[in-house]
Amino acid sequence: MRAFIAKLVAAVVLLFARAVTAVRAIWDESGLPRRQAIYFANHSSHGDFILIWAVLPPRLRRRVRPVAGADYWLKSKLRSFIGKDVFNAVLIQRVCDEREDDPVTIMAKALSGGSSLIFFPEGTRNQTDLPLQPFKSGLFHLATACPKVDLVPVWIANLNRVMPKGEFVPIPLICTVTFGAPTRLGSGESKEAFLARAQAALLELAPRQAGG
Amino acid sequence: MSATQSDMLLLLLGIAGVLLVASLAGYILQLKLSPEGSNAAIENLNARIKAWWVMAILIALACVAGRIGVLVLFAFCSFAALREFVTLTNTRRADHWALATAFFIVLPAQYVLLWTENYGIFSIFIPVYAFLLMPIIAVVRGDTQHFLVRIAEVQWALMICVFCASHVPALLTLEIPGYEDRNVLLIAFLVIVVQSSDVLQYVWGKLFGRTKIAPNLSPSKTVEGFVGGVASATLVGAALWWITPFTPVQAGLMALVITMMGFFGGLVMSAIKRDRGVKDWGHLIAGHGGLIDRLDSVVFSAPVFFHLIRYWWSAS
Numbered sequence: 106m107r108a109f110i111a112k113l114v115a116a117v118v119l120l121f122a123r124a125v126t127a128v129r130a131i132w133d134e135s136g137l138p139r140r141q142a143i144y145f146a147n148h149s150s151h152g153d154f155i156l157i158w159a160v161l162p163p164r165l166r167r168r169v170r171p172v173a174g175a176d177y178w179l180k181s182k183l184r185s186f187i188g189k190d191v192f193n194a195v196l197i198q199r200v201c202d203e204r205e206d207d208p209v210t211i212m213a214k215a216l217s218g219g220s221s222l223i224f225f226p227e228g229t230r231n232q233t234d235l236p237l238q239p240f241k242s243g244l245f246h247l248a249t250a251c252p253k254v255d256l257v258p259v260w261i262a263n264l265n266r267v268m269p270k271g272e273f274v275p276i277p278l279i280c281t282v283t284f285g286a287p288t289r290l291g292s293g294e295s296k297e298a299f300l301a302r303a304q305a306a307l308l309e310l311a312p313r314q315a316g317g
Numbered sequence: 318m319s320a321t322q323s324d325m326l327l328l329l330l331g332i333a334g335v336l337l338v339a340s341l342a343g344y345i346l347q348l349k350l351s352p353e354g355s356n357a358a359i360e361n362l363n364a365r366i367k368a369w370w371v372m373a374i375l376i377a378l379a380c381v382a383g384r385i386g387v388l389v390l391f392a393f394c395s396f397a398a399l400r401e402f403v404t405l406t407n408t409r410r411a412d413h414w415a416l417a418t419a420f421f422i423v424l425p426a427q428y429v430l431l432w433t434e435n436y437g438i439f440s441i442f443i444p445v446y447a448f449l450l451m452p453i454i455a456v457v458r459g460d461t462q463h464f465l466v467r468i469a470e471v472q473w474a475l476m477i478c479v480f481c482a483s484h485v486p487a488l489l490t491l492e493i494p495g496y497e498d499r500n501v502l503l504i505a506f507l508v509i510v511v512q513s514s515d516v517l518q519y520v521w522g523k524l525f526g527r528t529k530i531a532p533n534l535s536p537s538k539t540v541e542g543f544v545g546g547v548a549s550a551t552l553v554g555a556a557l558w559w560i561t562p563f564t565p566v567q568a569g570l571m572a573l574v575i576t577m578m579g580f581f582g583g584l585v586m587s588a589i590k591r592d593r594g595v596k597d598w599g600h601l602i603a604g605h606g607g608l609i610d611r612l613d614s615v616v617f618s619a620p621v622f623f624h625l626i627r628y629w630w631s632a633s
Contacts, residue, residue, distance in 0.1 A: 127400065129600055269410045274417045277396070279404040279599055 111190035118191070122155050126267060126280035130160035133257075133284045137162065141221050142255040142287060144169070145244055147237055147307060148225035149265035154192070156261055157223050160282045170215055171223040174199045195222065199229075208243065213250045223259075226303065232270045237308055240300045248290040248299065256303065258285035260310035283310040321499045324560050325380065328505055332373055339366045368602045372611070376508060380501050384432075384489055387504065391486045392428040397608045398478035398616075399424060401599040405589070406470040411460030415451050415471055423447045424479050431483055434490045443480040448472055477616055478609070484619040491623070492632045493562050502560040506568075507575060507622055510554045511615045514576040515583075517553075518546025535587045547576045562630050574625065575618040582617025586610075 122128065138144075144157060154171035161169060175196040178188030188194045195215045197208035212222060226244040227237065248256060263280040285306055290299055343363040351359040379386035399420060408416060423443065430439040452468040488503040522542025530540045554572020558565040586609060590598065599607025609616075 127397070127599070127601065263404065266408060269413060272413050274413075274421070276403070276408075276413065276416045277400040277420055279400060 107190060114191045118155060119159050122159050125275050125277045128156050128159050128280045128282060131281055131283040133286050135286055138257055140255050142257045144223045144257050144259045145226050146259040146261055148227050149231045150268050152264055153261050154223045156264060156280055156282050157259055169221045169223060170195050172197060172212060176200055209246045209250050212247055216251050216254055236311055237304060240304055242296060244303060245296045245299050252290055255287035256289060257287050258307040258310060260307060262312050285310050324502060329377055336370055336373060365605060368605055387486045387489060388428055388432060391482060394608060395424055395479045395482045397601060398482060398612060399474055401607045401609050402474040402478050405593045407463060407466060409460055411458035412455055412467055415455040418454055419471060419475055423475060427479050427483050431487055443475050447475055481616045481620050484623045487623055491626055493630045494632050496562040506557055506561050507619060510550055510572045510575050511579045511618055513553045514546055514550035514579055515614060517549045518542045521545030531584055534584050543580060550576045575622055578618035578621050579614025583614050586613040
């Protein structure tokens with residue numbers, strides 16, 4: 106029953122997201138991502154992973170789990186239902202003191218179970234005027250723990266305009282989700298070099314004009 | 318079967334016939350010139366023809382469903398068009414409530430007013446009330462940066478995508494003596510003339526196009542395409558006089574006005590796209606781009622068509 110309601114809610118959320126954003130995927134030249142992957146994306150809204158979800162073909166979508174902050178998604182019963190049951194999120198504790206398990210271990214476990222992950226390397230939602238905040242080191246540690254998994258940059262455009270911080274009514278605007286070429290951690294690549302490269306790869310996917 | 322229904326059926330059969338011929342031609346072209354889908358122009362042509370089928374069927378279904386069907390269809394078109402338009406504007410955080418009002422109050426209200434057939438309020442709701450209230454909603458947030466540009470863009474978006482577009486279904490509200498219950502055919506007339514003008518301009522342009530008419534705005538539009546397209550679409554309109562309250566000459570003149578408005582409307586919308594650095598308004602219709610790409614000429618001609626009929630033919 107719970108699983109059925111979760112499926113229904115997921116379908117309704119997807120339908121709503123599509124109605125508001127008419128979201129469209131722009132795939133990389135290499136085509137649809139086929140292998141297991143860590144999709145790392147810019148983060149400006151709670152709806153970010155829903156858009157990635159919405160554009161992935163159902164076959165891939167079933168295997169993709171968003172990584173989300175346990176501190177947020179376990180706060181209430183409803184949030185926990187949405188996070189765990191509807192979106193099958195991999196919940197990690199962002200506050201160090203309250204950690205029982207290392208987040209990288211939890212994510213690596215989800216990957217070894219065959220799932221792909223949606224990961225927001227900025228750590229928190231971007232509420233600055235910058236297009237992208239500096240990455241936290243999580244993506245590097247994850248890539249070190251799972252060097253055989255593809256890292257796919259994903260740029261979500263316009264969703265921050267649909268629902269800016271503090272607003273609760275979404276404005277219908279067309280959003281795009283752009284997928285970049287898969288990459289991996291180079292052998293012996295330093296943390297700084299890797300994070301800079303990953304950031305550049307993600308920023309490159311951002312559309313040129315801000316007003317569009 | 319009433320005269321309106323039999324005329325409608327005849328019209329639909331005619332459109333289906335034209336589309337069948339187009340599909341067949343597209344299929345043969347593909348077999349001969351682009352068997353592996355290598356010729357982009359032919360692939361695009363076939364995508365367009367497919368989209369034509371879908372659009373023709375949607376409009377036909379809406380007309381069969383009656384007034385509510387037409388209203389719902391155009392309310393959806395307004396919504397999708399407004400979404401495309403606002404996506405390309407310079408909105409800021411402070412515009413949030415103004416935009417929410419545009420989408421969720423002004424747009425539905427316009428179509429509800431149309432449903433009640435109250436011409437007095439329908440025709441001024443957006444040009445007067447929305448025009449004055451929207452900047453008030455925006456100004457409360459206190460963000461003055463690009464203020465005039467922002468409020469002007471939102472008003473323009475509403476005028477084009479909601480106000481002007483709603484004049485297509487508004488044709489149903491006109492009371493024309495001797496033309497009772499046939500108003501849906503006016504929509505058919507307008508849409509057929511505008512769309513055949515677009516197609517014929519494209520065809521004439523491809524066949525004889527030499528001189529670019531507005532190279533800065535639209536590199537594909539040519540003088541030959543314009544003249545040939547407008548002239549032949551005017552003839553199409555004259556030939557459709559039997560579904561209108563007009564005489565053949567009047568129908569031709571109406572078609573001429575419609576196609577001219579449509580052509581220059583297309584140029585205006587192209588100029589906006591150029592300024593924003595995009596080729597299409599969106600990706601809603603495969604082969605055509607966004608909804609506004611297909612709707613731009615209808616939007617520009619509908620209010621003029623509506624008011625010309627209202628002034629000279631309508632009883633109210």
